[in-house]
Amino acid sequence: MTDFFAFIRDHADKLLEQTLTHIGLTFVSLLVALLIGVPLGIVIARRPKLASSVLGIAGVLQTIPSVALLGFLIPLLGIGVGPALVALFLYALLPIIRNTYVGIIEVNPSVKEAARGVGMTDKQVLTKVELPLALPVIFAGVRTATVINVGVATLAAYVAAGGLGEFIFSGIALSNVNMMLAGAIPAALLAVGFDVGLARLQRLSGEKLRLGALAFLILVPFLSAFYLVPGRQDKLIAGFAHEFYGRADGYPGLTKTYGLNLRPRLIDQSLMYEAIHRKQVDIISGYSTDGRIKAYDLLVLEDNHHAFPPYDAAPIVRQTTLDRFPDLGPTLDLLAGKLTDSVMTALNYQADYKKQSPEAIAHYFLKQTGLYKTPESTERTETIVMGSKVFTEQYILAEIYRQLIEGHTRLRVATRTGLGGTQICFDALRTGAIDFYPEYTGTGLLVILQPAATRLKSLPMQPDSVYQFVRQQFREKYQLDWLKPLGFNNSYCLMMRREQAQQLGIRSIEDLVKFLDKK
Numbered sequence: 001m002t003d004f005f006a007f008i009r010d011h012a013d014k015l016l017e018q019t020l021t022h023i024g025l026t027f028v029s030l031l032v033a034l035l036i037g038v039p040l041g042i043v044i045a046r047r048p049k050l051a052s053s054v055l056g057i058a059g060v061l062q063t064i065p066s067v068a069l070l071g072f073l074i075p076l077l078g079i080g081v082g083p084a085l086v087a088l089f090l091y092a093l094l095p096i097i098r099n100t101y102v103g104i105i106e107v108n109p110s111v112k113e114a115a116r117g118v119g120m121t122d123k124q125v126l127t128k129v130e131l132p133l134a135l136p137v138i139f140a141g142v143r144t145a146t147v148i149n150v151g152v153a154t155l156a157a158y159v160a161a162g163g164l165g166e167f168i169f170s171g172i173a174l175s176n177v178n179m180m181l182a183g184a185i186p187a188a189l190l191a192v193g194f195d196v197g198l199a200r201l202q203r204l205s206g207e208k209l210r211l212g213a214l215a216f217l218i219l220v221p222f223l224s225a226f227y228l229v230p231g232r233q234d235k236l237i238a239g240f241a242h243e244f245y246g247r248a249d250g251y252p253g254l255t256k257t258y259g260l261n262l263r264p265r266l267i268d269q270s271l272m273y274e275a276i277h278r279k280q281v282d283i284i285s286g287y288s289t290d291g292r293i294k295a296y297d298l299l300v301l302e303d304n305h306h307a308f309p310p311y312d313a314a315p316i317v318r319q320t321t322l323d324r325f326p327d328l329g330p331t332l333d334l335l336a337g338k339l340t341d342s343v344m345t346a347l348n349y350q351a352d353y354k355k356q357s358p359e360a361i362a363h364y365f366l367k368q369t370g371l372y373k374t375p376e377s378t379e380r381t382e383t384i385v386m387g388s389k390v391f392t393e394q395y396i397l398a399e400i401y402r403q404l405i406e407g408h409t410r411l412r413v414a415t416r417t418g419l420g421g422t423q424i425c426f427d428a429l430r431t432g433a434i435d436f437y438p439e440y441t442g443t444g445l446l447v448i449l450q451p452a453a454t455r456l457k458s459l460p461m462q463p464d465s466v467y468q469f470v471r472q473q474f475r476e477k478y479q480l481d482w483l484k485p486l487g488f489n490n491s492y493c494l495m496m497r498r499e500q501a502q503q504l505g506i507r508s509i510e511d512l513v514k515f516l517d518k519k
Contacts, residue, residue: 027223029088041100084161092145099141103134173243175423239281241269249446257307291349302508309442317436336484362399373407380412387434
């Protein structure tokens, strides 16, 4: 708990900022849902034939998984606040429409008849009789919608809309429990706090309830405005992956080496390239062999002070697995040196831009290199488990390994792809949940081993030196072996649109820092 409170203290400013953003997201979407949902509930209460259709459509929208809904909205609205607010609005709509409808139709018909008997118009019956009597039921729907939105708003970080989900996504990517809790606990407290407050309001009666409802309607736009609280604006907008932002060899390394000071939007790494292509951000973190560099005409900024170490790709395998299956090591080493930077970039391009499947890409590559063998039809009694991280290159490498192993040995390969960040893959390997996965030497050095600063300073940042050091340390500490490198270096890098970088005279990270610091 001491570490958790220390983390909260160190990140108090960002936590406050993201909490306000989270509240703003929740209530902007709630405000729109109220403006549309309550009138729609009134309309279907007046026209019962429409009720089943409207409630059915709202119910179907409610059942769509939130990540899938965001995935559907991204091509239409891009990233940022747009898809987040639309998704939250759609989730809030059903309880508001349904409770407004139910509250009105459950008003005693004799009460409505008596109101009409004393000369009230339909509008007066609605505003002076039906809505006041239905208010507790309507508030129950608003209460439900608010709690739902507080929870779903954590996914706004997936599309760079901010909120407490930034801490949760980053914590998952880095296996940092304190970071996850820093997002999850405030989100839970917000949900409980709003639920308790609305429950007390709902229990009021008569004139107090109407005054409370009026106060709430005034409060909602005020809370919505939290999303518009201005923060510091950088000259160029950066969009970084959650893992890159927190890793020692990512943004913290750039800050230490170059003094780079940005307030980036945190985006799921699969959406970063789309964001810069749509001009929603100006700088992204990425990987030097990504095929979308060519597809979107991006410029990789030169790392002239070597903040990023060598990232030679190689498989890490449990030593017990190599001992148990002697033909596995030599089979994996058949790929040594076969995947150069240009080859890996071309394979990534086939997947990211031409949308070919990893299976087809792997099959073509192995055929071209003469390594493909048709798997024998004999029964495979032994199974090894292979893992991978959750980005295109790793899916391709995993499929290449699978086809290679099943063609050259009698082993069956079970895949655990998309395991998330580095720490998740490494923990799975160390505990025996998987037998091997492709990794990068720079990641092994700075993220997993994390040697002392003095030892790190004395280590030459050359590919062979880093590989030998990492291999030796992994053998001694974890009984894990790095096999021969595949032949490409997929380093972290910063990218800009080539046209914009040329206009601003930015060719390197050092140039970027000078531009940002210029008054």
